[in-house]
Amino acid sequence: MTPSPNFPVLLLGLKGTGKTHYLVALDWVMDRQQDPDGLIHEDLANDRSYLQPLREMWLKGLEFERTSRTNPPPPHHLLAKHPPSGTSISLHLPDLAGETFDSHFVKRSFPTDFAERIKNAAGILLFVHCDSNADHTILDDPALLDPEEPTPESPPAAIAIDWTLEEAALQTKLVELLQFASEVREGNRALRIAVMLSAWELVEKQDQHLKRKTIRTPDDFFSKNWPLLRQFLKANSQTFESRIYGISARGGGASDPEIQRLIEFENPTERILVVDDSHRSSDLSRPIRWILNLIHPTPQPDA
Amino acid sequence: MAEEEEEEKEGEENGRSTEVLFHTGEKFSPFEASNILTHRGAVVVLTSGGARSGKTTFLARIGEMFRDGSFGGFTFAESRTLCAFERATWKATVMAGGGQPDTDRTERRENDMFFHLRVQGGDSVFTDVLISDLAGETYPTIVGSADAAANLQAMSRCEHLVLFLDCAKLVSLSERQPEWDNAGTFLRRVHSRRVGGRPLHLQVIFSRWDHVTRHSKRDVQETFCASVETDLRQRFASNFKTLEFFRIAARPRGGNPTNKEIQKVFATWCNPVSGYTPRTFPLSDSHSRDFSAFTFGNLKSE
Numbered sequence: 001m002t003p004s005p006n007f008p009v010l011l012l013g014l015k016g017t018g019k020t021h022y023l024v025a026l027d028w029v030m031d032r033q034q035d036p037d038g039l040i041h042e043d044l045a046n047d048r049s050y051l052q053p054l055r056e057m058w059l060k061g062l063e064f065e066r067t068s069r070t071n072p073p074p075p076h077h078l079l080a081k082h083p084p085s086g087t088s089i090s091l092h093l094p095d096l097a098g099e100t101f102d103s104h105f106v107k108r109s110f111p112t113d114f115a116e117r118i119k120n121a122a123g124i125l126l127f128v129h130c131d132s133n134a135d136h137t138i139l140d141d142p143a144l145l146d147p148e149e150p151t152p153e154s155p156p157a158a159i160a161i162d163w164t165l166e167e168a169a170l171q172t173k174l175v176e177l178l179q180f181a182s183e184v185r186e187g188n189r190a191l192r193i194a195v196m197l198s199a200w201e202l203v204e205k206q207d208q209h210l211k212r213k214t215i216r217t218p219d220d221f222f223s224k225n226w227p228l229l230r231q232f233l234k235a236n237s238q239t240f241e242s243r244i245y246g247i248s249a250r251g252g253g254a255s256d257p258e259i260q261r262l263i264e265f266e267n268p269t270e271r272i273l274v275v276d277d278s279h280r281s282s283d284l285s286r287p288i289r290w291i292l293n294l295i296h297p298t299p300q301p302d303a
Numbered sequence: 304m305a306e307e308e309e310e311e312k313e314g315e316e317n318g319r320s321t322e323v324l325f326h327t328g329e330k331f332s333p334f335e336a337s338n339i340l341t342h343r344g345a346v347v348v349l350t351s352g353g354a355r356s357g358k359t360t361f362l363a364r365i366g367e368m369f370r371d372g373s374f375g376g377f378t379f380a381e382s383r384t385l386c387a388f389e390r391a392t393w394k395a396t397v398m399a400g401g402g403q404p405d406t407d408r409t410e411r412r413e414n415d416m417f418f419h420l421r422v423q424g425g426d427s428v429f430t431d432v433l434i435s436d437l438a439g440e441t442y443p444t445i446v447g448s449a450d451a452a453a454n455l456q457a458m459s460r461c462e463h464l465v466l467f468l469d470c471a472k473l474v475s476l477s478e479r480q481p482e483w484d485n486a487g488t489f490l491r492r493v494h495s496r497r498v499g500g501r502p503l504h505l506q507v508i509f510s511r512w513d514h515v516t517r518h519s520k521r522d523v524q525e526t527f528c529a530s531v532e533t534d535l536r537q538r539f540a541s542n543f544k545t546l547e548f549f550r551i552a553a554r555p556r557g558g559n560p561t562n563k564e565i566q567k568v569f570a571t572w573c574n575p576v577s578g579y580t581p582r583t584f585p586l587s588d589s590h591s592r593d594f595s596a597f598t599f600g601n602l603k604s605e
Contacts, residue, residue: 109322135370136396139404140554160401163393165328165386171370172385179381180325227372228379235380235423 008092008120009288012177013127014170015098018198018249020067022127023076023095024058025249025272026284027051030080032269037295039285042081042088050074050095061262063254067097080285082294091288093125104180105173106165115184123192123291124181126174130199130246134171134226171228178232182239192301193233193242194287195222200246200275218246218275219302233302241301245287246275328386330416333456335383336433339419345431346572347417349457351489352467353482354439357510357553360406361467362418362436363391364553364565369420375566377573380429381421388418395554404554411438415456422573430573435461445492446485452492463572464493464543465506468531470514474524483531487538494542502544506568507535509548513555547571 011019033040050073054064067073075094082089094117104110110118128134168176178193185191197203197218207215216224222244223230233242251271252258265271272282276290276299289295331339339345350358366388368374382388395404417433424430435457444451452458468486472478490505497503509515509532515524532548540546549568551561 107322108327109324112321112323115323136392136398138367138392139395139397139401140560158400158402160394160399160405163390163399167393167398168386168389169370172389175382176328176385179383179385183325184323223372228370231369231372231379232381235378235429 005088006090006092007122007292008117009291010117010121010124011093011095011127012101012124013098013196014101014173015066017098017127017129017132018196018247019098019125019127020054020064020095021058021249022125022196022198022247022284023093024051024054024064027055027078028058029269029272029282029284030078032267033283033285034269035281035283035286037082037084037289038281038283039080039082039089039289039294041079043079045077045079047074047077051076058250059263059268061252061259067095072096072100082289084296085294087294089292101177102166102173105168105176110180110184118181118184119188121191123194123288125194125196125287125291126178127196127198128170128174128222128226128229130197130202130221130225132170134229135169171226174229175232178229178240182236185239190237190239190241192291193240194291195229195233195242195244196247196287197222197245198247198249200273201248201252203246217277218244219277221246237301243276243287243290243299243302246273247284247287248273249284326383328384329390330384330387330413331419331433333415333417336417336419339383339431339433343421343431345419345433346463347457347461348432348434348463348465348572349437349455349461350434350465350467351437351442351445352439352508352510353442353469353472353485354408355471356439356467356469357508357551358436358439358465358467359391359409360395360553361508361510361551361565362434363388363395363406364560364562365420365569367392368562368566369422373562374569375563376425376570377422377566379420380423382419384417384419406554409436409438411440414438414441417457424573428575432569432572442489443485446488449492449495452496458493458496459500461503462501463504463506465508465568466490467508467510470509470511470524470528473509473528473531474514474518479527483534486531486535490535490539490542494539504545504571505539505543505547506571507532507546507548508568509550511552511555512550512561513552513558515550516552516555517557545571 011023013019030039030041057064073095075092078091078093080089080091081087104114181191200218203221204215233240249272252262262271269282272284274281274283274286276286286295290299350362352358369379391406393399394401394406414437415435417435420432420434422430422432437455441451445455466486466489469482472482493503509528515521515528518524536546549564551564551568552558553560553565
């Protein structure tokens with residue numbers, strides 16, 4: 001049997017952005033694929049010792065512990081098939097801890113093996129959490145300021161702490177990591193980046209709560225809330241082709257009532273949501289299919 | 304962490320590098336700035352003015368507008384000095400924990416260091432901008448001594464000079480005349496330093512403009528600033544390729560920052576008519592060409 005073509009797809013995201021939830025839910029979806037164009041399992045990888053217990057927790061609606069930075073799990077291996085084209089794919093999806101990427105930013109370096117992976121990557125799934133602040137809030141709101149200009153008689157103001165690399169804003173860190181990646185890949189073809197807005201259900205809930213006439217698209221949300229990263233991807237479309245996805249892989253929060261709600265689904269696939277512009281499904285393989293050109297007609301990159 | 308350090312150490316001992324290193328994210332040294340000049344071309348800008356006249360806050364505000372997506376007409380494409388921009392803004396953020404927005408002063412050792420921004424204009428043209436922020440304490444030194452100006456590499460190389468006139472001083476009877484006078488002397492120093500050199504564009508900024516708009520005698524203050532503008536125009540318009548005036552409050556107390564005016568200044572730097580032509584191919588494999596452009600032929604890479 002000829003080995004399947006190997007497609008290294010990297011997961012990149014800071015801590016708490018839903019990378020592991022995505023991997024586990026993807027594994028589930030590939031077993032119960034409802035989209036006739038979606039990827040399915042062709043076979044099970046030999047070693048599922050990392051994935052199997054997490055899958056059980058996911059089905060019970062439980063939260064996962066953070067992925068360990070010091071003891072990273074082995075690269076997640078999926079033997080997939082794309083039924084419409086008959087293509088067999090071997091997907092390598094290493095699940096690195098978010099702290100690892102923080103450390104790359106702070107140390108201003110990539111380990112050589114990670115740099116090699118970036119160089120050879122078929123694409124990147126870039127995770128951001130819908131509930132995170134992309135940037136720091138500027139002290140310009142009158143409510144946050146002392147009403148009077150300080151005078152020599154004023155009581156001493158609070159002393160601001162000094163900036164350190166760890167304090168950098170999330171979108172700054174991600175732009176910088178992509179700048180590092182573009183240096184590593186200099187001269188290579190454009191790299192596809194699927195931006196994964198995780199916990200997308202929060203955005204839709206908010207839109208419903210605010211009685212917005214139209215629910216925001218992932219691109220609308222991303223442009224408004226992650227502007228520096230959005231501009232960077234748009235301006236560098238020759239280096240990075242990007243497309244924005246709203247993803248709900250866990251399907252809800254971690255409170256007791258939320259866990260109860262999650263386990264009440266008769267079909268756990270219904271917990272999952274993937275929003276690609278106006279297309280809605282539970283096919284978590286869709287962003288990977290976009291990276292691998294397995295969506296027909298192929299949606300144009302957002303940038 | 305300990306494991307990682309051990310691995311790195313082991314790698315180093317075996318003579319192989321375990322890490323691929325990247326830029327620091329802090330302001331560029333002249334050597335790093337030269338690298339951009341050599342390979343892409345860039346517009347070089349020098350901001351100058353007295354201590355606390357709002358130079359760094361103005362630059363921080365440019366960074367903030369790109370970060371919050373409000374900068375009109377330009378799209379952020381790259382910055383190799385993102386950490387320097389973050390640092391400039393930090394003390395004006397809630398996270399920093401100070402009760403009032405503040406900006407760290409630029410120190411003398413930061414002279415001839417550069418912020419970097421690469422932007423895409425509405426015409427899809429990319430522009431690299433290198434901005435040197437002259438330490439406030441250096442400004443009176445230059446006013447007092449021609450030698451001090453001679454030692455500034457950014458002053459020799461810049462295409463745009465931005466001079467900040469501090470409105471907090473211009474509204475003060477005791478301080479307004481020295482502020483005005485120093486500006487004139489500074490511009491004469493720059494002109495004599497640049498005679499015969501490449502054309503220089505001058506932007507004069509009435510900074511911290513909210514000190515004028517909030518003043519109980521606003522009309523009087525505005526008239527005074529207008530007479531400073533007229534005087535500087537009469538004396539210096541012929542010495543610079545272009546001369547423009549702006550009224551800016553980058554972080555006013557009450558009211559909104561004058562974002563549009565700040566964007567206009569930035570747009571002036573990126574305007575090809577003001578002398579900037581983006582380089583579309585490398586002109587040289589060696590940095591020496593741009594060292595000479597920076598007039599630091601003897602400078603060696605560190």
